[in-house]
Amino acid sequence: MTTMLNVKDLRAYYGQVQALHGLSFSLSEGSLTTLLGANGAGKTTTLRAICNMVRSTGAVEFEGKPIGNRSTENVVRLGIAHVPQGRGTFTNMTVEENLQLGAITRGDKKNIVADIERMYDHFPVLKQRYTQQAGTLSGGEQQMLAVARALMLRPRLMLLDEPSFGLAPLVVRDLFRILGKINREDKVTILVVEQNAQLALELADQAYVIETGRIVMSGNAKDVANNEDVRKSYLGY
Amino acid sequence: MSAAEEVVTEAPAVEAVPKRAMTLGYGTSLVVLAALILTPLFVKNFVIFQMTMLLIYALAVLALNILTGGSGQFSLGQSAFYAIGAYVTAILMEHFNVNYALTLPVAGVVCFGAGFLFGQPALRLSGIYLALATFALALAMPQLLKLGFLEHWTGGVQGLVVTKPDAPFGLPLSQDMWLYYFTLAVSIGIYVASVNLLRSRSGRALMSIRDNEIAASAMGVNVALYKTLAFGVSAGITGIAGGLGAIAVQFVAPDGYTITLAISLFVGMVVGGVGWLPGSIVGSAFIIFVPNIAEGISKGLSGAVFGVLLFLVIYLVPHGARQVALIAQQLAAKLKKN
Amino acid sequence: MELFANQVLAGIATGAIYACMALAVVMIYQAIDHLNFAQGEMAMFSTFMSWQMMQWGVPYWGAFILTVILSFAGGILIERLLFKPLAKAPVLTNVAGFIALFAIVNSVAGLIWDFTIKQYPTPFGSSPFLGSQLISTHQAGMVGVTLLLLAGLYFFFQFTRIGLAMRAAASLPESARLVGINTSWMIALGWGMASAIGAIAGMLIAPVVFLEPNMMGGVLIYGFASAVLGGLSSPLGAVIGGFLVGVFENLAGTYIPGVGNELKLPIALALIITVLVVKPAGLFGRPIVKRV
Numbered sequence: 069m070t071t072m073l074n075v076k077d078l079r080a081y082y083g084q085v086q087a088l089h090g091l092s093f094s095l096s097e098g099s100l101t102t103l104l105g106a107n108g109a110g111k112t113t114t115l116r117a118i119c120n121m122v123r124s125t126g127a128v129e130f131e132g133k134p135i136g137n138r139s140t141e142n143v144v145r146l147g148i149a150h151v152p153q154g155r156g157t158f159t160n161m162t163v164e165e166n167l168q169l170g171a172i173t174r175g176d177k178k179n180i181v182a183d184i185e186r187m188y189d190h191f192p193v194l195k196q197r198y199t200q201q202a203g204t205l206s207g208g209e210q211q212m213l214a215v216a217r218a219l220m221l222r223p224r225l226m227l228l229d230e231p232s233f234g235l236a237p238l239v240v241r242d243l244f245r246i247l248g249k250i251n252r253e254d255k256v257t258i259l260v261v262e263q264n265a266q267l268a269l270e271l272a273d274q275a276y277v278i279e280t281g282r283i284v285m286s287g288n289a290k291d292v293a294n295n296e297d298v299r300k301s302y303l304g305y
Numbered sequence: 306m307s308a309a310e311e312v313v314t315e316a317p318a319v320e321a322v323p324k325r326a327m328t329l330g331y332g333t334s335l336v337v338l339a340a341l342i343l344t345p346l347f348v349k350n351f352v353i354f355q356m357t358m359l360l361i362y363a364l365a366v367l368a369l370n371i372l373t374g375g376s377g378q379f380s381l382g383q384s385a386f387y388a389i390g391a392y393v394t395a396i397l398m399e400h401f402n403v404n405y406a407l408t409l410p411v412a413g414v415v416c417f418g419a420g421f422l423f424g425q426p427a428l429r430l431s432g433i434y435l436a437l438a439t440f441a442l443a444l445a446m447p448q449l450l451k452l453g454f455l456e457h458w459t460g461g462v463q464g465l466v467v468t469k470p471d472a473p474f475g476l477p478l479s480q481d482m483w484l485y486y487f488t489l490a491v492s493i494g495i496y497v498a499s500v501n502l503l504r505s506r507s508g509r510a511l512m513s514i515r516d517n518e519i520a521a522s523a524m525g526v527n528v529a530l531y532k533t534l535a536f537g538v539s540a541g542i543t544g545i546a547g548g549l550g551a552i553a554v555q556f557v558a559p560d561g562y563t564i565t566l567a568i569s570l571f572v573g574m575v576v577g578g579v580g581w582l583p584g585s586i587v588g589s590a591f592i593i594f595v596p597n598i599a600e601g602i603s604k605g606l607s608g609a610v611f612g613v614l615l616f617l618v619i620y621l622v623p624h625g626a627r628q629v630a631l632i633a634q635q636l637a638a639k640l641k642k643n
Numbered sequence: 644m645e646l647f648a649n650q651v652l653a654g655i656a657t658g659a660i661y662a663c664m665a666l667a668v669v670m671i672y673q674a675i676d677h678l679n680f681a682q683g684e685m686a687m688f689s690t691f692m693s694w695q696m697m698q699w700g701v702p703y704w705g706a707f708i709l710t711v712i713l714s715f716a717g718g719i720l721i722e723r724l725l726f727k728p729l730a731k732a733p734v735l736t737n738v739a740g741f742i743a744l745f746a747i748v749n750s751v752a753g754l755i756w757d758f759t760i761k762q763y764p765t766p767f768g769s770s771p772f773l774g775s776q777l778i779s780t781h782q783a784g785m786v787g788v789t790l791l792l793l794a795g796l797y798f799f800f801q802f803t804r805i806g807l808a809m810r811a812a813a814s815l816p817e818s819a820r821l822v823g824i825n826t827s828w829m830i831a832l833g834w835g836m837a838s839a840i841g842a843i844a845g846m847l848i849a850p851v852v853f854l855e856p857n858m859m860g861g862v863l864i865y866g867f868a869s870a871v872l873g874g875l876s877s878p879l880g881a882v883i884g885g886f887l888v889g890v891f892e893n894l895a896g897t898y899i900p901g902v903g904n905e906l907k908l909p910i911a912l913a914l915i916i917t918v919l920v921v922k923p924a925g926l927f928g929r930p931i932v933k934r935v
């Protein structure tokens with residue numbers, strides 16, 4: 069299996085404060101990986117560092133190309149979609165405009181309409197609300213919209229930051245089911261950051277656990293889930 | 306957050322200034338003071354007049370510094386308070402024969418009131434909105450001073466002539482020289498008072514508002530009160546400067562207090578370094594002398610030269626004279642070591 | 644009643660000037676969250692360029708279009724050279740930059756074209772419009788162009804991809820970067836468009852106020868007032884705001900005793916302060932929530 073994303077010795081800083089202390093990990097093509105850790109462990113910072121949204125050092129390679137010197141928008145243009153913590157919805161625009169924004173960098177305008185239809189298939193709620201202001205959607209609907217917006221890029225890699233945050237358990241299950249489907253059918257490599265470890269480990273095939281900016285455990289999702297020590301000390305269930 | 310709201314993360318209007326760095330050291334202060342006291346003895350009357358204006362504008366810049374550097378509020382409208390101060394002094398002196406020195410506290414109090422009142426609506430504004438509101442105030446002031454029904458007091462478009470005072474007790478000083486030393490005494494008094502104000506409990510409260518308003522109010526600081534007080538104090542000092550200015554130029558007229566003055570004072574603060582009180586005199590020198598120098602470089606392009614110099618300042622030394630002083634200090638320390 | 648109707652009509656005529664300028668103000672505010680105090684001067688400079696072209700024999704509409712294009716490029720150039728380096732600087736530094744730009748543009752225009760008042764032509768003629776003495780064909784044309792411009796902007800922002808990208812960059816820069824939008828260039832584009840709209844405003848205003856380097860001083864503040872009244876985030880609001888300020892000013896001058904010409908400006912300014920304090924989002928703008 070080829071490596072899609074390779075991260076080596078990633079360190080990130082907020083002003084003088086160091087938040088990541090030399091993180092290394094890799095994602096193989098087509099995998100669905102989860103990055104777990106307690107609040108403040110550095111999960112969000114890791115995703116932000118990959119997209120160069122925070123000052124960082126180390127080597128990040130995407131499909132063999134170093135991307136550390138690219139601006140955020142140029143990282144995205146390579147096919148890395150990032151659903152940020154808090155979703156980043158354009159609340160004062162319509163659902164449809166949000167979806168169009170997801171595809172704003174694509175040259176193949178003709179396929180965009182078809183892709184929007186495909187998103188409506190994945191997420192039927194969005195179809196009912198396509199002229200509505202995105203800010204009026206419920207939390208779960210907004211999360212669906214954020215994922216759909218990211219998919220409109222036709223990404224090779226999708227980074228999701230706590231997609232389950234604030235959602236009802238049933239909605240989370242639904243969302244994760246769709247993520248699994250996208251991973252299998254559309255061949256999108258996915259890295260999903262979660263605090264909800266139990267569900268994420270059911271979904272993912274690979275897992276990394278981080279604590280205070282360092283990787284403390286990695287491996288097959290099932291193994292991690294079955295490792296009682298790890299579960300107790302880092303995942304809290 | 307509801308649908309139609311827009312969220313903005315606002316950068317603070319100014320960056321924080323460490324408290325210790327707010328004043329000059331004793332040695333430097335003494336040198337500056339000595340220069341200010343001795344220079345007039347060796348120069349012509351016109352230069353003395355210019356030095357008087359230097360101090361007066363420095364006071365006005367210092368006043369703006371207390372507002373912006375202290376509480377983080379913005380003003381492009383200081384000329385309005387300067388004008389009110391000038392007119393209070395002129396009217397009291399010419400219509401009521403009040404002694405010039407006594408008119409200054411009155412000008413200060415009146416302007417404090419005006420500033421305090423203006424500070425009330427200003428409370429609800431920040432950043433560029435406050436800049437716009439104060440800008441509007443500065444634009445309106447000359448028009449208001451021209452109003453027909455005030456003409457009996459203000460002299461309308463013509464304005465009022467103010468008599469320059471003689472030195473008291475038969476001191477053998479020229480009028481210009483006396484006014485200079487009088488202005489110097491007032492300026493030193495206000496400078497010392499301002500430094501103490503910013504170092505006091507109230508000053509710390511003010512600066513906590515500047516750095517983070519919501520945190521400050523969570524710590525129990527009465528944000529509304531302090532912000533309006535900052536406006537009042539700033540306007541009050543500006544008013545005193547305006548009064549002194551009226552005496553120095555012996556004349557007040559609406560067109561002497563246009564938006565150009567307000568913008569000059571703002572530029573003076575930026576050049577001097579926001580929040581660094583000693584920088585006020587550097588800023589004042591910039592706004593008095595740079596237009597002249599620019600005129601010298603190119604008569605037709607003096608505005609452009611001024612603009613280019615201002616751009617150079619904000620690119621090269623965005624913290625103004627404070628930054629220059631710090632660099633100089635570091636260089637001096639390095640030289641001493643070697 | 645006749646007097647009232649006439650004054651409203653006259654107010655709309657002057658309001659068109661303000662509306663046009665307000666559109667440029669809103670444009671730049673949307674792009675950079677700042678009010679460009681040098682915007683009037685930039686518009687004045689553009690107008691002089693068009694005047695110069697006409698002096699060289701270029702026909703009116705040729706000069707008009709060339710000027711709009713050059714102003715667009717000039718706006719982008721100014722942003723890239725002078726203001727991009729200040730993007731992360733405090734508000735205060737940016738305001739100082741606008742002041743510096745103001746001084747430079749005003750002085751350079753004065754040097755090239757001197758400070759004498761110049762006649763500026765109108766393509767619409769200046770006969771009475773539909774027999775009304777209060778509104779000339781030029782002023783009617785100005786209202787027409789303003790409305791066209793508004794429609795054009797509406798189309799641009801609602802129905803083009805680049806317009807959508809600009810809106811996204813203005814409302815949530817970080818999210819915009821995450822969908823691949825180059826927000827820095829969107830800002831430059833905003834400067835270019837604001838500069839082009841300002842140029843149109845200047846060329847329409849010049850026949851009324853005459854051409855000279857200080858021609859925009861008074862107009863810009865009314866542009867601010869109109870934009871603030873309408874809501875700084877709404878082009879439609881800015882235009883309506885412009886007409887309202889024009890009408891309001893005229894009616895106040897006619898019906899409130901003691902308000903002569905000398906009080907017109909203070910009234911507009913009082914309006915700015917009142918609107919800012921009572922309803923900072925203006926009549927049509929989105930409310931702004933501050934995040935700590």
Ligand SMILES: Nc1ncnc2c1ncn2[C@@H]1O[C@H](COP(=O)(O)OP(=O)(O)O)[C@@H](O)[C@H]1O
Binds near residue numbers: 085106108111113
């Ligand atoms: N904007 C910021 N400024 C300063 N420190 C930050 C900022 N964002 C996060 N941090 C710090 O970086 C560390 C990692 O945070 P984050 O990546 O958000 O954690 P997680 O997403 O795992 O909850 C934490 O200690 C947090 O306090």
Ligand SMILES: [Mg+2]
Binds near residue numbers: 113
């Ligand atoms: Mg997080």
